[in-house]
Amino acid sequence: MLFLKAKILDIDLENIVLINYDDLKNSQYFSQDRVVIEYKNKEIIAFLYSSKDLINSGEIGLPKKIADELKVKEGDIVNVSHADKPISIQYIKKKMDGNKLKKEEIYTIIDEIVDNNLSNIEISAFITALYINGMDIEEITSMTIRMAETGEMIKWEGQVYDVHSIGGVPGNKYALITVPIIAYTGLKIPKTSSRAITSAAGTADIVEVLTRVNLKVEEIKRVVKETNGCLVWGGALELAPADDITITVERALNIDPKPLLLSSVLSKKLAMGINKLLIDIPLGAKVKNMDEASSLARNFIELGDRLNIYVDCAITYGEQPIGRAIGPALEAKEALLALEDYKKAPNSLVEKAISLSGILLEMGGIAPKGEGKDLAEDILATGKAHDKFMEIIVAQGGEEKTSDEIEVGKYYTDILSPIDGYVTKISNEKITKIAKTAGAPNDKKAGVYLNVKVGNKVEKNDVLFTIYSDSKERLEKAVKLSRLLMPVKVEGMLLKRITRF
Amino acid sequence: MLFLKAKILDIDLENIVLINYDDLKNSQYFSQDRVVIEYKNKEIIAFLYSSKDLINSGEIGLPKKIADELKVKEGDIVNVSHADKPISIQYIKKKMDGNKLKKEEIYTIIDEIVDNNLSNIEISAFITALYINGMDIEEITSMTIRMAETGEMIKWEGQVYDVHSIGGVPGNKYALITVPIIAYTGLKIPKTSSRAITSAAGTADIVEVLTRVNLKVEEIKRVVKETNGCLVWGGALELAPADDITITVERALNIDPKPLLLSSVLSKKLAMGINKLLIDIPLGAKVKNMDEASSLARNFIELGDRLNIYVDCAITYGEQPIGRAIGPALEAKEALLALEDYKKAPNSLVEKAISLSGILLEMGGIAPKGEGKDLAEDILATGKAHDKFMEIIVAQGGEEKTSDEIEVGKYYTDILSPIDGYVTKISNEKITKIAKTAGAPNDKKAGVYLNVKVGNKVEKNDVLFTIYSDSKERLEKAVKLSRLLMPVKVEGMLLKRITRF
Structure with missing residues (x-):
C-alpha cells in the first residue's frame, strides 16, 4: 500500500x-x-x-x-x-481457452464493459478471443439481449419496420427514398442510422444536409406519429452502449468478429423496438462472395428469430458505388433528384431503393408477394414518396428544398480519362479515400461525383469524375491522391498483345 | 481533417x-x-x-x-x-488467423512495441493471439533475439554464468547464497534480478536491505571484475524493453503465454551476455506437475541452443515457502544466517542453494559430475561464501553486517495453532498475500516468519507464524486476513469420524 x-x-x-x-x-x-x-x-x-x-x-x-x-x-x-481484477477477466480467459460462455458470464462481461470497469487491454482480449474462437448462436443471443438491455429501450404501439445495410459500399443513400415510400403506405419505419464510421458519408450525415438528425426519443415518437417515418442519427440515443465501446476496439484492430457484427446490428434494432427488419448485404464490399453473404444472412435470420425480430435479408450488388454521388451534400442532392424525377436519377440507386422497398411492402402485407417492387416504383413515380419525404424533413425541423438548391463544394476539379476505352472497374475503397481527403464527411459539401459507371465507353479526355471541396488545399490533396490511386480503371478492348519474336 | x-x-x-x-x-x-x-x-x-x-x-x-x-x-x-495504422496490425491479425509469422514480421511487431507505436488494444490482441495460437520455436527465437537487440546489450570477456528462477514460490532467497559460492570459485556470475512483481519480495528487494542494487552497466562491470559476482536490479538497466511493456498487459489479463514466458527470460539473459544459464523451475508454484515442468524445461533448453546460451534446468520442490522467512529484511536476515552458520539456517534453503550451486559448478567444469553439491557445501560451510558475499555487498556500496544487525518490523503478532495436530499444508499464495498486506515489499521490514513447516507436529497454542510490520495498522489488517485465510493448515491424525446412527 x-x-x-x-x-x-x-x-x-x-x-x-x-x-x-x-x-x-x-x-x-x-x-x-x-x-x-x-x-x-x-x-x-x-x-x-x-x-x-x-x-x-x-x-x-x-x-x-x-x-x-x-x-x-x-x-x-x-x-x-x-484493486481486485474485474470478474469478467476469468470469463474472457474461458473464451480464450475455447469454451462456451454461460448467459450469466456474458451478461457480466457486457455489464462491466458498459460500467467502464474493463480497460482497453481486457476488451481487446475479449474481442480477439471472439475473433479466434467465435460464439455459438446461443451465446450471441445472450450478448445481443444484454447489449440492448443495458441502454435505452424504446417501445411502440403496433408493428414497426426498419431497413439496415451492413455497409461498405459508397453512395448508398437509398434510405432517403425507401423510408418515405414505406411511410407513405402507413407502415411505421423509425429509421436510425449512423454517421460515417469508415465511409465518406453515413446516412445520418446525408440527411443532416436537409434537416436535424440528433432527435431525442420523444421527438422521434412525435415525428413517427405525424409521418410514420423518420431518418435520425442513432448516436443521439443511448442504444446498446456496449456496442459503441467494442466498435472502438474493433476499429483499432481492423477486425469485425462475426458475433459482434451480428450483435451490433441486432442489439440496436432490439433496443429501438423494431419488429420486422430487412438487412441489406452488399456483395463485393464487406462480404466477398455469395457463400459468405448467404451464411451471414442465415445467421441474421436465426438470431432475429431468437430475439422475436422477423428478419429478411437482401444480398445486393456492391462492387461499385451506388448511384454517382459520394459525400453528404452530393448524395442528398442525388436522393432528392430521385424523389423529384426518378427517371433523371441514376438507375442503380433507384433500382436498389425500390427493390428494398418492395421487399418491405411485402413483409408488411401491403403488397402481395412479387408485386412490392412495382408498388414502390409507383409511389416514387407519382411523387408520393417525395411529398412524404418533405413531410418527414419538416417534422424533424428542416425546410423543404429542391435538389437544385443543395450546394456542393465551391472548388472542384474534373479528372479526365487518359485513353479511349471502357470503364472496367471503380474501386469502392479508393473513391472513399479520395472523397474523405477532399473533406467528407465533416466538410458536408466535399465528395466525388462519378460521370461514368462500370461498362461505360469513354474517349480520351472525357470526364471520369469530379472532386468537390470547400477547401482549395484539400481539393488539391484529393486530386493528387486520385492521380496516384486511379480509382476508375479504363481499358481498351485490346488488353494485351503477344507477338512472335 | x-x-x-x-x-x-x-x-x-x-x-x-x-x-x-x-x-x-x-x-x-x-x-x-x-x-x-x-x-x-x-x-x-x-x-x-x-x-x-x-x-x-x-x-x-x-x-x-x-x-x-x-x-x-x-x-x-x-x-x-x-493516422495510418501501424504495420504490425496486419501481422497480429495473421497470428490471430493461426498463421506462422516470418522473422521480419516479428521484428516489426517488437520494434513497434518498443517505439510505443502500438496501443494497449493492439498489444493485448497480440498477446491474446499468442495465448490461443502459440508460436513455434523458430518464431520464439526471432522474438527473443529482437527483444534483446532493441535494448542495451552487455558484453563480457570470457564465459559468464547465471541462475534464474521462474518464480512463484515465496522465500526463494537462494541467490544470496548461490552467487557468492559460484563467484568464490572464479566463475563470473553477474546476477540481475527483479523486484517483486506479484510476490512479497524479489531478490533485488532482499539484496537492497544490505546494499545498493540499482547499479549502471559500468558499475556492474567494475563489481564483477573485483569480485566475480554481483546481485543487482535488472530494472536499472535497459534490457529487453519490449518485455516490460508486454508484461504490463499480461499482468492485466492474468495470462502468461508460453512464447512470452520463454522470450521474457531468455531475452534478458541474451542482453546481459550470459553464456551458461541454470533455470530453476519450482514445482507446485507456477508449474503444476512434472510433465508441464519437463516440457517447459525442454523448451528453455532448445531456445537456449538457438541463442547460443547453454541452458540447464532444475525442477525444484516448490509446494511451500523456501526456508522460513518471507519479506525483504526477514529474508536478508535468513540468507545472512545461512552464510554465517549454515547449520542454524533452514534446511530447505541451504539444500536448494547448494544443489543449484552444485549444478553451476559442474556446468563450469569446477567440479566433476556428481560432486558439485559437496563442493558447494564445503564453500558455504567454511565461510568462504560468506566472505565473498561481503566483498560483493561492499563493492556494490554497502557495509558488512551480521544477521543479528538486520532490523525487522517493530510491530509483530504471533499466530497460534487452534488445535493439536500436524501441519499438512502451507499455502504459497496465502502467505504472500499476508506478507504483502503487512507492507512487503515496500515496507522492507514487513513479512512473515514461519515457525513451522509441512510435516511438523504442533500443539494447541504453539506459534505457527509471526507477522511483522513497521505499521500497527497494516499489521492488524494482516492479522485479520490471516485469521480469514488460514495459510497454515493443521489437522489431527483423525480427519473424520463416521458413526452409526
Missing part, C-alpha cells in the same frame, strides 16, 4: 491517476495497474499512470472528478492499493 | 491529445483513434481522447511534450487527421 499526498489536476480523463515516475519504478506497482484510491472510508477504482515532471515523489495526481468523489482536498493523504 | 486551436496542458501523458467531447461525437473520429497532429510541416502521432470541461469546442489539448516537439504555442491552429 502507498500513502501519497493528493495533487488535484484540472483534467477529466476518467479513471486515471498519476504518480511520480521514480516512485512507480521503485514500487510494487506497474503502469496501468488497477488500483483502489481510498480516503476516509470512500474509495474509487482507477488506472495508475506515471509522470516525470508534473508529479513529485510522494504525490498522487487526481483528476478533479475523482478528487470530488472522494472529497479529497489538495495535500490530503490518500491510500493506494491494488 | 480537423483544424483546432492548441491549448497546452501541463501533463505528461504520452501520446494523448484531447478534444472537446461534443466535437468528437460530431466528427468522423472516435475516442482512441490514432491521429496525426500537424503544425508547420512537423507532425506527431497521438491517440485522441475527449474532455467535456477542460477543452472547449474548437480546441485541442496538447500535453507540453507534444507541443514542444511540434513547436506549437497556445492558440496556434493545428491540423488533425487520421
Whole structure:
C-alpha cells in the first residue's frame, strides 16, 4: 500500500491517476495497474499512470472528478492499493481457452464493459478471443439481449419496420427514398442510422444536409406519429452502449468478429423496438462472395428469430458505388433528384431503393408477394414518396428544398480519362479515400461525383469524375491522391498483345 | 481533417491529445483513434481522447511534450487527421488467423512495441493471439533475439554464468547464497534480478536491505571484475524493453503465454551476455506437475541452443515457502544466517542453494559430475561464501553486517495453532498475500516468519507464524486476513469420524 499526498489536476480523463515516475519504478506497482484510491472510508477504482515532471515523489495526481468523489482536498493523504481484477477477466480467459460462455458470464462481461470497469487491454482480449474462437448462436443471443438491455429501450404501439445495410459500399443513400415510400403506405419505419464510421458519408450525415438528425426519443415518437417515418442519427440515443465501446476496439484492430457484427446490428434494432427488419448485404464490399453473404444472412435470420425480430435479408450488388454521388451534400442532392424525377436519377440507386422497398411492402402485407417492387416504383413515380419525404424533413425541423438548391463544394476539379476505352472497374475503397481527403464527411459539401459507371465507353479526355471541396488545399490533396490511386480503371478492348519474336 | 486551436496542458501523458467531447461525437473520429497532429510541416502521432470541461469546442489539448516537439504555442491552429495504422496490425491479425509469422514480421511487431507505436488494444490482441495460437520455436527465437537487440546489450570477456528462477514460490532467497559460492570459485556470475512483481519480495528487494542494487552497466562491470559476482536490479538497466511493456498487459489479463514466458527470460539473459544459464523451475508454484515442468524445461533448453546460451534446468520442490522467512529484511536476515552458520539456517534453503550451486559448478567444469553439491557445501560451510558475499555487498556500496544487525518490523503478532495436530499444508499464495498486506515489499521490514513447516507436529497454542510490520495498522489488517485465510493448515491424525446412527 502507498500513502501519497493528493495533487488535484484540472483534467477529466476518467479513471486515471498519476504518480511520480521514480516512485512507480521503485514500487510494487506497474503502469496501468488497477488500483483502489481510498480516503476516509470512500474509495474509487482507477488506472495508475506515471509522470516525470508534473508529479513529485510522494504525490498522487487526481483528476478533479475523482478528487470530488472522494472529497479529497489538495495535500490530503490518500491510500493506494491494488484493486481486485474485474470478474469478467476469468470469463474472457474461458473464451480464450475455447469454451462456451454461460448467459450469466456474458451478461457480466457486457455489464462491466458498459460500467467502464474493463480497460482497453481486457476488451481487446475479449474481442480477439471472439475473433479466434467465435460464439455459438446461443451465446450471441445472450450478448445481443444484454447489449440492448443495458441502454435505452424504446417501445411502440403496433408493428414497426426498419431497413439496415451492413455497409461498405459508397453512395448508398437509398434510405432517403425507401423510408418515405414505406411511410407513405402507413407502415411505421423509425429509421436510425449512423454517421460515417469508415465511409465518406453515413446516412445520418446525408440527411443532416436537409434537416436535424440528433432527435431525442420523444421527438422521434412525435415525428413517427405525424409521418410514420423518420431518418435520425442513432448516436443521439443511448442504444446498446456496449456496442459503441467494442466498435472502438474493433476499429483499432481492423477486425469485425462475426458475433459482434451480428450483435451490433441486432442489439440496436432490439433496443429501438423494431419488429420486422430487412438487412441489406452488399456483395463485393464487406462480404466477398455469395457463400459468405448467404451464411451471414442465415445467421441474421436465426438470431432475429431468437430475439422475436422477423428478419429478411437482401444480398445486393456492391462492387461499385451506388448511384454517382459520394459525400453528404452530393448524395442528398442525388436522393432528392430521385424523389423529384426518378427517371433523371441514376438507375442503380433507384433500382436498389425500390427493390428494398418492395421487399418491405411485402413483409408488411401491403403488397402481395412479387408485386412490392412495382408498388414502390409507383409511389416514387407519382411523387408520393417525395411529398412524404418533405413531410418527414419538416417534422424533424428542416425546410423543404429542391435538389437544385443543395450546394456542393465551391472548388472542384474534373479528372479526365487518359485513353479511349471502357470503364472496367471503380474501386469502392479508393473513391472513399479520395472523397474523405477532399473533406467528407465533416466538410458536408466535399465528395466525388462519378460521370461514368462500370461498362461505360469513354474517349480520351472525357470526364471520369469530379472532386468537390470547400477547401482549395484539400481539393488539391484529393486530386493528387486520385492521380496516384486511379480509382476508375479504363481499358481498351485490346488488353494485351503477344507477338512472335 | 480537423483544424483546432492548441491549448497546452501541463501533463505528461504520452501520446494523448484531447478534444472537446461534443466535437468528437460530431466528427468522423472516435475516442482512441490514432491521429496525426500537424503544425508547420512537423507532425506527431497521438491517440485522441475527449474532455467535456477542460477543452472547449474548437480546441485541442496538447500535453507540453507534444507541443514542444511540434513547436506549437497556445492558440496556434493545428491540423488533425487520421493516422495510418501501424504495420504490425496486419501481422497480429495473421497470428490471430493461426498463421506462422516470418522473422521480419516479428521484428516489426517488437520494434513497434518498443517505439510505443502500438496501443494497449493492439498489444493485448497480440498477446491474446499468442495465448490461443502459440508460436513455434523458430518464431520464439526471432522474438527473443529482437527483444534483446532493441535494448542495451552487455558484453563480457570470457564465459559468464547465471541462475534464474521462474518464480512463484515465496522465500526463494537462494541467490544470496548461490552467487557468492559460484563467484568464490572464479566463475563470473553477474546476477540481475527483479523486484517483486506479484510476490512479497524479489531478490533485488532482499539484496537492497544490505546494499545498493540499482547499479549502471559500468558499475556492474567494475563489481564483477573485483569480485566475480554481483546481485543487482535488472530494472536499472535497459534490457529487453519490449518485455516490460508486454508484461504490463499480461499482468492485466492474468495470462502468461508460453512464447512470452520463454522470450521474457531468455531475452534478458541474451542482453546481459550470459553464456551458461541454470533455470530453476519450482514445482507446485507456477508449474503444476512434472510433465508441464519437463516440457517447459525442454523448451528453455532448445531456445537456449538457438541463442547460443547453454541452458540447464532444475525442477525444484516448490509446494511451500523456501526456508522460513518471507519479506525483504526477514529474508536478508535468513540468507545472512545461512552464510554465517549454515547449520542454524533452514534446511530447505541451504539444500536448494547448494544443489543449484552444485549444478553451476559442474556446468563450469569446477567440479566433476556428481560432486558439485559437496563442493558447494564445503564453500558455504567454511565461510568462504560468506566472505565473498561481503566483498560483493561492499563493492556494490554497502557495509558488512551480521544477521543479528538486520532490523525487522517493530510491530509483530504471533499466530497460534487452534488445535493439536500436524501441519499438512502451507499455502504459497496465502502467505504472500499476508506478507504483502503487512507492507512487503515496500515496507522492507514487513513479512512473515514461519515457525513451522509441512510435516511438523504442533500443539494447541504453539506459534505457527509471526507477522511483522513497521505499521500497527497494516499489521492488524494482516492479522485479520490471516485469521480469514488460514495459510497454515493443521489437522489431527483423525480427519473424520463416521458413526452409526
